[in-house]
Amino acid sequence: MDMEKRIFLVLILSLAILMVVPYIFQRFSPPPPKPVAPPKQTETRPAPSEPKGAAEARIPAESVGQPLPPTSAPPQLVEIESQDLLLKWNNRGVVLESALLKKMGGGGKKAESLELIPQGLPATLPRPFQLRLEDEDLDKLVANAVYTVETGGRTGRIRAPADATFSFRANGIEVMRKVHVPASGYAIDMQVQVRAEGKPIPYSIFLGPGIGAEGYSTSGDFSFEQVTYEYGGSVTRYKVGDLDEGPQRLEVPARWVAMDSQYFSYLILDPDGVQRVVIKKSDLFRKDEKGKEQRVPLLSAQVGLDRDTNFRAFLGPKDYEVLRAVDPGLAGLVDYGWFSWLVKPLLFLLKLVYQYVGNYGWAIIILTFIINLALFPVRYKQMVSMKKMSELQPKIRSIQDRYKRLKREDPKRQDMNAEMMALYKEHGVNPLGGCLPLLVQMPFLFAFYRMLYSSFELRGAPFIFWIKDLSHYDPYYVTPVVMGITMVIQQKMTPSPAGDPMQRRMMMLMPIMFTFFFLNVSSGLAVYFLFSNVFGMMFQLALQKWSPDVVKPAVASAKRR
Numbered sequence: 001m002d003m004e005k006r007i008f009l010v011l012i013l014s015l016a017i018l019m020v021v022p023y024i025f026q027r028f029s030p031p032p033p034k035p036v037a038p039p040k041q042t043e044t045r046p047a048p049s050e051p052k053g054a055a056e057a058r059i060p061a062e063s064v065g066q067p068l069p070p071t072s073a074p075p076q077l078v079e080i081e082s083q084d085l086l087l088k089w090n091n092r093g094v095v096l097e098s099a100l101l102k103k104m105g106g107g108g109k110k111a112e113s114l115e116l117i118p119q120g121l122p123a124t125l126p127r128p129f130q131l132r133l134e135d136e137d138l139d140k141l142v143a144n145a146v147y148t149v150e151t152g153g154r155t156g157r158i159r160a161p162a163d164a165t166f167s168f169r170a171n172g173i174e175v176m177r178k179v180h181v182p183a184s185g186y187a188i189d190m191q192v193q194v195r196a197e198g199k200p201i202p203y204s205i206f207l208g209p210g211i212g213a214e215g216y217s218t219s220g221d222f223s224f225e226q227v228t229y230e231y232g233g234s235v236t237r238y239k240v241g242d243l244d245e246g247p248q249r250l251e252v253p254a255r256w257v258a259m260d261s262q263y264f265s266y267l268i269l270d271p272d273g274v275q276r277v278v279i280k281k282s283d284l285f286r287k288d289e290k291g292k293e294q295r296v297p298l299l300s301a302q303v304g305l306d307r308d309t310n311f312r313a314f315l316g317p318k319d320y321e322v323l324r325a326v327d328p329g330l331a332g333l334v335d336y337g338w339f340s341w342l343v344k345p346l347l348f349l350l351k352l353v354y355q356y357v358g359n360y361g362w363a364i365i366i367l368t369f370i371i372n373l374a375l376f377p378v379r380y381k382q383m384v385s386m387k388k389m390s391e392l393q394p395k396i397r398s399i400q401d402r403y404k405r406l407k408r409e410d411p412k413r414q415d416m417n418a419e420m421m422a423l424y425k426e427h428g429v430n431p432l433g434g435c436l437p438l439l440v441q442m443p444f445l446f447a448f449y450r451m452l453y454s455s456f457e458l459r460g461a462p463f464i465f466w467i468k469d470l471s472h473y474d475p476y477y478v479t480p481v482v483m484g485i486t487m488v489i490q491q492k493m494t495p496s497p498a499g500d501p502m503q504r505r506m507m508m509l510m511p512i513m514f515t516f517f518f519l520n521v522s523s524g525l526a527v528y529f530l531f532s533n534v535f536g537m538m539f540q541l542a543l544q545k546w547s548p549d550v551v552k553p554a555v556a557s558a559k560r561r
Contacts, residue, residue, distance in 0.1 A: 101114045148168070177191070192308075204304045237335070266313065269312045479518075489537065490533050
C-alpha cells in the first residue's frame with residue numbers, strides 16, 4: 001500500500017532529522033544574518049547608575065585638562081575569592097588571568113573546580129577583559145601599562161564582597177577600572193572610565209580568545225564554542241566555521257555578548273546596549289600528545305561600550321534559573337531549539353520529580369510514565385483503528401487484487417488509492433492509526449534530546465551502575481540495544497494494520513535503524529525511549545485484558561498474517 005509506505009518513510013525521515021540535523025546545522029549552516037543597526041540617536045544618553053563605592057574611584061573632575069603625574073606601580077596579581085568564584089586579575093593591562101568556578105558538580109556529579117579562562121596562550125593574543133582603544137598608539141599604551149591597585153588596604157587573597165580599583169595615567173591618557181565582586185553568585189559589576197586629554201572617549205572590552213582551560217574543544221564541558229549575543233530580543237550564535245571568510249563587524253545595540261560553550265559562558269551585559277561588536281577567529285598552533293602540530297581555532301569578541309560605562313559581567317554555568325536571576329534576558333543563552341515551548345515545561349517537571357527521588361535517571365522514567373499516561377487516549381484510539389482495519393482486510397485485499405497486475409507507474413493505480421481512501425472514510429478508519437502514537441511521540445523525542453543536550457542541570461547526572469552521565473552516550477550500548485529489542489516486541493504486539501509484506505519488512509527495519517541512531521546519543525534519551533516502549537506495552541496488555549473486544553481481534557488478525 002503506497003500511502004502507508006509513505007507514512008513509514010515519514011517516520012524514518014523524522015528520526016533522521018532528530019539525529020542528523022543538529023550536526024548539519026553545527027557544521028554547514030550559513031553565517032547568521034547581520035542585523036541592520038538602527039539610526040544613531042542624537043540625544044545624549046543619561047548617565048548610568050554607579051555601583052556602590054564608584055564615586056570614590058572616579059577620576060576627580062578638577063583634574064580634567066590639567067596635567068597629572070604618571071602612575072607607577074609594580075606588577076602584581078590581585079586575587080578575589082567569593083563563595084562561587086576565584087578571580088585572578090593581572091594589573092598589567094588589567095586582564096583576567098584566571099576565573100575558577102568552584103564546586104561545579106551538576107546533576108549529582110562530584111563537585112570540582114573548573115577553569116573558565118584558557119591558559120598558556122601566546123602573549124601575542126589578547127586576554128579576556130582587556131581594554132581596547134581605537135587609537136593604535138593609545139591602545140598599545142593601555143594594553144602594556146602596569147596599573148596601580150587599590151583594594152582598601154586588603155592584601156593577599158581577598159574575600160568577597162570586595163572592590164578592586166585599577167588606575168593608570170601617562171601621556172595624556174587616564175584610565176580607571178573598578179571591579180566589584182559580591183559575596184556569592186557568578187555576576188560581577190564593573191566600571192570603566194577612559195579619558196584622553198581630559199575628555200571621555202569610547203572603548204572596547206575583549207571577550208576571549210576561547211573558553212575553558214584547554215581553549216577550543218569539540219567535546220566535554222566547553223564543547224561547541226561560539227559567540228552568542230542578543231539583539232532586539234533575538235539571540236544569534238556565531239560558530240568557528242561562520243568566520244572562515246574573516247571577522248564580522250556587527251553595528252548593533254546588543255544587550256549582551258557572550259563567549260559561549262555547551263555548559264559554560266562568560267559575557268558582558270549592558271542594559272543600555274553594546275554599541276559595537278567585532279567577532280574574530282584566531283588560529284593557535286600547538287603540538288598534540290604525539291608531537292604533531294595542530295591548528296586550534298579560537299573565537300573572540302571585541303565589545304564596544306560608551307564613555308564612562310557601568311556594566312555587569314557573568315562568568316559561570318548556563319543554569320537556566322541562575323541566568324534568569326542575574327537578568328531575565330540571559331535565559332536566551334540556553335539553546336533549547338525549535339521545541340523550547342515543550343522543553344521548558346518538561347524540564348520543570350523533571351526537576352520537580354528529581355526533588356523527590358534524588359536521581360535524574362529515575363526522574364526521567366517517572367516522567368516518561370506520566371507522558372505515556374497522558375498519551376493513553378491516543379493509544380486507545382490506535383487499538384480501535386486496528387480493530388476496524390482488521391475487519392476491513394478482506395475488502396482491502398479485494399481492491400488490491402483487482403489492481404495488482406498494473407505496473408507501479410500506471411496512472412490507474414491512483415484509482416486503487418482513491419477506492420481505499422473512500423473505504424476508510426466510509427467506515428471511519430484512520431490509515432495513520434497504527435503510526436499515530438509514534439508520530440505523537442516525536443515532539444517529546446525532540447524535546448528530550450534538546451533538554452538533555454542543553455540543560456546544565458543534567459550535566460554529569462548519574463543513573464545506575466555503568467551509566468555515570470545521562471548527558472553522554474551509554475558506554476556499553478546496553479540501553480540502545482535493549483530499546484531496539486523492546487521495539488521488536490512492541491511491533492509483534494502492535495502489528496501493522498495492512499497485510500503488505502513489503503510494509504512489514506519496512507517495519508522490521510525500524511528497530512535496527514533506531515538502535516543504530518541511538519548508539520551515540522545521550523543515554524538519558526535512550527532511557528526515555530526504552531521505557532516509553534515498556535510502558536506502551538504495559539498499557540497495551542492492560543487494554544487486552546480490560547477491552548478484549550477492541551484489542552484481541554486486531555492481534556488475532558496479525559497472527560493470521
